Amino acid sequence: MSAFYRDAHNHLTIDGVSLDGLMAEFGSPLYVYSGAGLERAFTAFQAAVAPVSGKVHFALKANSALGVIALLARCGAGADIVSAGELARALAAGIAAGDVVFSGVGKTAADIRAALAAGIGQLNAESAEEVAQISAVAAAMGVVAPVALRVNVDVDAGTHAKISTGQRSNKFGISTDQREAASLYASIDADPHIKPMGLAVHIGSQICDLAPFERAYAALLDVANGLRASGLDVPCLDLGGGVGVDYQQASDTDFSAYGALVTRLFKDSGFALGFEPGRAIAANNGALLTEVIYVKQGDNKRFVIVDAAMNDLIRPTLYDAYHPIVTLAPPQNTIGKADIVGPVCETGDYLGLDRDMPTLAAGDKLAVLSAGAYGAVMASSYNTRPPAGEVLVHDGKAHLLRPARSFDSLLAEETIPVFD
Numbered sequence: 001m002s003a004f005y006r007d008a009h010n011h012l013t014i015d016g017v018s019l020d021g022l023m024a025e026f027g028s029p030l031y032v033y034s035g036a037g038l039e040r041a042f043t044a045f046q047a048a049v050a051p052v053s054g055k056v057h058f059a060l061k062a063n064s065a066l067g068v069i070a071l072l073a074r075c076g077a078g079a080d081i082v083s084a085g086e087l088a089r090a091l092a093a094g095i096a097a098g099d100v101v102f103s104g105v106g107k108t109a110a111d112i113r114a115a116l117a118a119g120i121g122q123l124n125a126e127s128a129e130e131v132a133q134i135s136a137v138a139a140a141m142g143v144v145a146p147v148a149l150r151v152n153v154d155v156d157a158g159t160h161a162k163i164s165t166g167q168r169s170n171k172f173g174i175s176t177d178q179r180e181a182a183s184l185y186a187s188i189d190a191d192p193h194i195k196p197m198g199l200a201v202h203i204g205s206q207i208c209d210l211a212p213f214e215r216a217y218a219a220l221l222d223v224a225n226g227l228r229a230s231g232l233d234v235p236c237l238d239l240g241g242g243v244g245v246d247y248q249q250a251s252d253t254d255f256s257a258y259g260a261l262v263t264r265l266f267k268d269s270g271f272a273l274g275f276e277p278g279r280a281i282a283a284n285n286g287a288l289l290t291e292v293i294y295v296k297q298g299d300n301k302r303f304v305i306v307d308a309a310m311n312d313l314i315r316p317t318l319y320d321a322y323h324p325i326v327t328l329a330p331p332q333n334t335i336g337k338a339d340i341v342g343p344v345c346e347t348g349d350y351l352g353l354d355r356d357m358p359t360l361a362a363g364d365k366l367a368v369l370s371a372g373a374y375g376a377v378m379a380s381s382y383n384t385r386p387p388a389g390e391v392l393v394h395d396g397k398a399h400l401l402r403p404a405r406s407f408d409s410l411l412a413e414e415t416i417p418v419f420d
C-alpha cells in the first residue's frame, strides 16, 4: 500500500487528495505528507515490537515538522532528539518530557541543562567526557540525571558510508572493547547525580538487511548481561533506529521480520526496550512536488530543469540516494532518459539522473517520492532559495504545516553593519 496513488482519471493523489490541487493552493515546490500513512507506519512499527513491549521514540531528525510530531504523539510516540532545538519541538508538539530520549555525541552544558530542566526521560551519553559534564550539570542543578550509555559495538551496518554509525571508525558511542563501556557504567552507577538507565545502540540508517541488527543486538545483550551479572542495574536497552525502506517502490514498510528478530532476541531477556525509528515512519509518506521550468536538450542528454533543487532535497547528491520521480498527470510512455535537475549553480544539483521520462514541457508537474524523511529537515537557503512549504493531508483535509519561506524573511534575519 502507498499513500500516493492515482485517481479514476489517473492523476496522482495523496490519500485521494489531488496533488495538482495542493500545488495550485500552496505553490511549488512543496512538501506533502500523508497523515494516514504516518499513522499506519507508526502503528505497524508499534505492533511489530509489541511482543517485547517496546516504547517507540520517533527520531525527530527524520522529520521534525510540529504537525508531524503532534500526529505521531497521538499514536503514542515518544521522541528521539539530538539537539535542544529538537527538545523544544518535541515539547511544543505535546510529547511529555519523560518520553524524550536525547542522543548525540556533542551535547553542550546548555543542552544538558535544558534537558534536565524539562525533566527528560533519558540522556544517551556517548563518552566519559560527556558523562562527567552531565554529572556536573546535574550536581549544580541539584537533580539526578537519567543516563544510558550508547555503546559502539563495531558492527558494519552495510549502508551508505555517510549514515553508518556503528563501527570503531565512527565517532559514535563508547567502545565495548577493553571493558570501557562496562567500567564507565559502573562509575555512573556509583555517581549520586546519575540514575543509570541502561545501554543504547544505533548502528546506522537505511539498513535493509537484518544481519547487522542481529550482530549489534547480540553484542549489546552480551554487555548488558555482563553488567547485570556483576550486580549492576540495567533497566532498559535502547535499540536505536535504522530500519530501511524500499525507495524503489515507495510503499509501506513491512516491519514483521524486524519485529520477529527483536522478539526472538529480547522476549525473555527482562530488559525494558526502546526504539528510535525515523526514516521507516516518514520516508515513504512524503513527497516533494515540483514544476518543470524548462526542458533543455543537451548534445547527448535531456535535462528537465525543475523548480525544486538540492537546497530542498539534498539526499540524491549527498547520499547518492534514489527517489522515484513521476508525473502528476497520467503516466505516458517514456521517450528516453533525462536528468531531473534544479536551478542551483552546482553540477551536484539533481533530483534524479538517467531516468526514463515521457515527453515533458514547462509547467508539467512532478512528484519526487519517498521524500518524507531527511527531506525538508535538511533544506537550506543555498543560492538564497527560500525552502519549500510543507503540507500534511489528514482525513481528506490539507493542513499547511509551514509556508514556503519568503525572500523578505530570509533577508530580515541579517543586518548590514554601519561601516566607518
Ligand SMILES: Cc1ncc(COP(=O)(O)O)c(C=O)c1O
Pocket (backbone or CB within 6 Å): 059, 061, 062, 080, 103, 104, 165, 202, 204, 205, 206, 240, 241, 242, 243, 276, 277, 278, 279, 280
Ligand atoms: C541515535 C539515532 N537514533 C535514531 C536515528 C534514526 O535513524 P533512522 O531514521 O534510520 O530510523 C538516528 C539517525 O541516524 C540516530 O542517529
